Amino acid sequence: xxxxxxxxxxxxxxxxxxxxxxxxxxxxxxxxxxxxxxxxxxxxxxxxxxxxxxxxxxxxxxxxxxxxxxx
Numbered sequence: 573x574x575x576x577x578x579x580x581x582x583x584x585x586x587x588x589x590x591x592x593x594x595x596x597x598x599x600x601x602x603x604x605x606x607x608x609x610x611x612x613x614x615x616x617x618x619x620x621x622x623x624x625x626x627x628x629x630x631x632x633x634x635x636x637x638x639x640x641x642x643x
Contacts, residue, residue, distance in 0.1 A: 607613050608620045619627075 606620075607618055608623070
């Protein structure tokens, strides 16, 4: 029983520790991880894989290495 309570206490402490940043923020939201919605990723030129695939299809390539260089 003591091991259970100890592990439960450590688990609660870990969850609380990870949630402090969310609780302490003004808006209390998770950071945006979706590439299409994250401003910092867009500034670095990182695009959504779906968007990159559609761009390659419009160019007529499929993104494989055999299409990278012309023979």
